[in-house]
Amino acid sequence: MNTGNAFFGYVEPRAPGNLHHAPVPAVLDSIQLDSPTSTLICFAAGPNGLLAAAGKTGAAFLGELYNAAALRRELEVGADTPPERLLLLAFERWSVHCLERLDGICALACWQAGTLYLYRDASSARNLYYATPPAGGIAFATDLDRLFELPGIERRIARRSLHEYLRLLDISAPNTRYEGVSALEAGHVLSWSPGPRHTEP
Secondary structure, eight states: OOOSSEEEEEEEEOOTTOOOOOOOOSOSEEEEEEOSSEEEEEEEESTTOEEEEETTEEEEEEEEETTHHHHHHHHTOOTTOOHHHHHHHHHHHHGGGGGGGOOEEEEEEEEETTEEEEEEOTTOOSOOEEEOOTTSSEEEESSHHHHTTSTTOOOOBOHHHHHHHHHHSOOOTTOOSBTTEEEOOTTEEEEEOSSOOEEEO
């Protein structure tokens, strides 16, 4: 059983018969948030996979914030406010622009107003993967093994990436060794909502 630190989850379009009701993995915490068009289900595993939710906004965090004290002062919250709660409040105040204020080594996911934001800091110390299930929506995880625990995500070797590895002894993001699975590039944010997805540095 996978017991490493991670967060992972998926967003499904809200349509009759579309929810998979997959078995809940071995986790420490989970959240479910609904919008008129989609449902987010997110899990945290290990003591450092952190989740927070309030109203219709949710955040998942893995890593370390170096400027947490400065963010707490800006947001006027107590010194004991944990990073996942801090990120939730930052998204509520500044939306996706709060990512410009972050200094640290981290990967995070935030769900706000029916849009999912995935972010990986520029250090590339934390991984963040995503894939599109056949039924629609999006799945994401900081650990590849955890990604394949989610409904509709199959483990199939990508021949093209295998060739890349044999030539260069490395596979560069957004490619991974699995078909249909992408790695978010370091320093980028991906926004997803029903319709086209967008990835920006």
